[in-house]
Amino acid sequence: MYKVFVNNTPIILSTKKGIEDYETIHIKEVDFPKIIRNILRKENEGIEVKYHFYHKIEDKLLEHLYAKLPVVVAAGGKAYNAEKEILFIKRNGKWDLPKGKVEKKEHLETAAIREVEEETGVTGLEITKFLYKTFHVFKRNGEFRLKVTYWFEMITEFDGELVPQKNEGITKVKWKNRKKAKKALTNSYANIKKLFSHDYLS
Known part of the structure; x- marks a missing residue:
């Protein structure tokens, strides 16, 4: 099962033929831009909508999804200090984790470390494991696109100055302990919250 977020509304992708309370559509028949516009319109009206795309073969779910919208591949990090x-970074008034677009022929791990360094000023990062892949829809130059972000857990001994990358719209960079992180996540994005365990958030 996968979740594709349009703002904070998740679209479920699965091999099930139906999910209770969700409008189910075979993924081959999905008019994705039309559905995105409907979700955004309903969100503005304060109405919750639930969509479920299905295909009996799991690998085909992503194959068809990637054919529906232009795909942007990104990588980012959930970085821990000593x-x-x-x-955390703050951008567009919300707390987020550092991430960015993977360059042509760049390895995902290399891109993740580079983006965290560029957006925060932190150095000496070491990847400890792959965490998760998230999907969300955004709009650029009047066109909807699908961002697929590969997230990695990282550690660093860095204790120097944090420098927000202002030309990327980042206004703050902060190290946050568990209490402050939980508070930050109340003003974050649904796909970022997925990177934190239920126990962490409870």
Whole structure:
């Protein structure tokens, strides 16, 4: 099962033929831009909508999804310092984790470290494991696109100055302990919250 977020509204992708309370559509028949516009319109009206795309073969779910919209591949990091604090950035008034577009022929791990360094000023990063892949829809130059972000857990001994990448719209960079991280996640994005365990958030 996968979730594709349009703002904070998840679209479910699965091999099930139906999910209760969801409008189910075979993924081959999906008019994705039309559905996105409907979700955004309903969100503005304060109405919740639930969509479920299905295909009996799991691999075909992503294959058809990637054919529906232009795909942008990104990579990012959930970085910890020596005090086990997590590195957050603030952009567009919301707390986020650093990430960015993968360059042509660039390895995902290399891109993830580069983006965290560029957006925060933190150096000495080391990847400890792959975490998760998230999907969300955004609009650029009047066109809807699908961002697929590969997230990695990282550690660093860095204790220097944090430098927000202002030309990317980042206004703050902060190390946050568990209490402050939980608070930040109340003003974040649904696909970022997926990178934190239920126990962490409870």
